[in-house]
Amino acid sequence: MDFDFTPEQLELKERARAAGLVWRGRHKEWDSENQSPYAEITKAMRDAGLLGLTIPKEYGGKGGTALDYVIVVEELFRTSQSWILGEPPFCTTGPGPSMVLLADEEETRQKFLPDIVAGVKGCAIALTEPDHGSDLTDLETIAIEDGDHYVVSGTKRFITGSPENEIYAVFARFDGIPGAKGVGCILVEKGTPGLELLPGATFVGSRGLPHGEVHMDNCRVPAENLISGAGSFAKLMTAFNMERLHNSIYSLAFAEAAYEETVQYCENRKSFGKDIIEFQATYHTLVDMHVQIEAHRLLTYKAAVTAIDSRFPRPLESTVSKLSGAMMLPTLTQHGLLLHGGDGATLDYPIQQIHRDAIAAMVAGGSPPVLRNAIASQLFPDRRFSQK
Template structure:
């Protein structure tokens, strides 16, 4: 067991860090102020730099590297902002990986390389008005008719909604109750019968589009079935990798906050000396560092253990839960250390705190992760309906 990064991994991280710090702060600020996603030409630049599909096999246009390499890059971009990191999140640990693992050869060949080239953005559509944490209550239905699948229903809280080019839609594909009837299909944005609600105005995640999606007799080719009915377990196994990405996005808010506040406390003077000279500030900084390092180790453990497959629900839930919680704590401490400067929208620290809260809701709320952890510990699922 070696916790050291290789020279290649260090160089990759430095390349990502240098690019992100030099090129992205101004774009991140524009995304935040205008609630707009990064421009398409930036995503193309990501592709040219090799930042998209880092852990996707080379045969599908990725770099063919490991999960650790992908998460190292993702954290450096997330330190700048969630908005500018989101395209990397979607390409490395998002729904495109479900297509890669479970989709037909035709679907994989059509979608995955396009994502790695920056030509296509793929989002996930899971939640519904009455099916969030209780995901197996979803009602969106797909019915196969010959070589077509007809989709009806709606999705809510879709990150990328209205902006992404395609969506992996969780839906009911048979009359079997609960999870047994659920599968997923890939739906392209311009499919007839697909429409979008207005963009959500969220507390954070500005620059990460979100909207309802409506399906009204939307017809898609049968080859766009990602997982048929009964494949809910497979879908959630793929989603366990997305939890690692969620945890890394949260970690990026925390580690970026610590880097910023570390510089601030050495420059800010009160009572005739830098505030870092006060013991209370030193203790707070140390606590922040401890939590960040622990979160990173948990995330990287999942990534390493999943290198030849998909991560376990226990490992991924532990990492996500802890990273989500410490991101809220660390960014809150950073705001407090910076005082009025931390609370001001002019300096960006409060944005980190708002985004940190969002990652603890997205992708399965913190308390749901704790239920997953307890279930894995005792070896059975708990029936929340009784």
């Protein structure tokens, strides 16, 4: 087992760090205005060569590994302290393009991947519905085959990247088949008649990144946009594990950012005539934060290093690392807030934004109880864990 990065990985890390530092400090304005120059950021990431990291070169990707993805996204998040910087690598490498890579037909890959991977057309994941989030196998959105088209109808909410993105990877029920067996995925393009992209809920965290609702009323979608129909749920989830890895990196990088902010505060704030970092209660808390970050780092890196074909994170490892991050981050940022005293309760220090982002990150991509269910079903495969 080798814990050292190769010279190529070190170069990638340095490149991502430099690309992230350019935007450092901007998150405050993006957070308060709840908008960001997303197209400009995507261009900057493209110029830095940080898009399509794990996608094969034949489709315009970098042909790299899931570990490359971790290295890049961790640096971008940590240096910028902004959820937005990780989004271009996510949209061009994450579950959207990874699912297209697994599409049934080569023409689907040829049609969509080059533009997605180049960051020209963003691909959002449209899974969650107003009445179905965790119970994603109960989806009500339907896709009905009609000649060389599918007719798609349904409503999705909390969709990150909407309305900015051009492509929506819509999870739907095919052929009216109930349960997981009927779930498949089809790409619905912006401009399709019947597709309406509306503003959604206002989140406390991940602000500046667009999130919206996706309404589909009898959208006629060409059959070549089909990723995979009924019976492909397990295959689609293989690509979805990139989402869990992404969330795990998020928790790692934002925990590091919270730690850095807290250390800086404690080194400069005085009480009883000395820097508060010299109180045992303070440095014990900081040490505990450090240990939690290091433990979570190992799980995140393990999920990347053990990925299938170096590219598709395994279900158990990616879910364990996502759960670890979801539980660790909000607790850690709360400790950081407390060490900021009254300043932690103001909007004047970055720690409060990181704490709000931690709350949003806890549920995105699957809530902790649902992750535990998924892990249990793999640890005890002979048992049934029906939630019905």
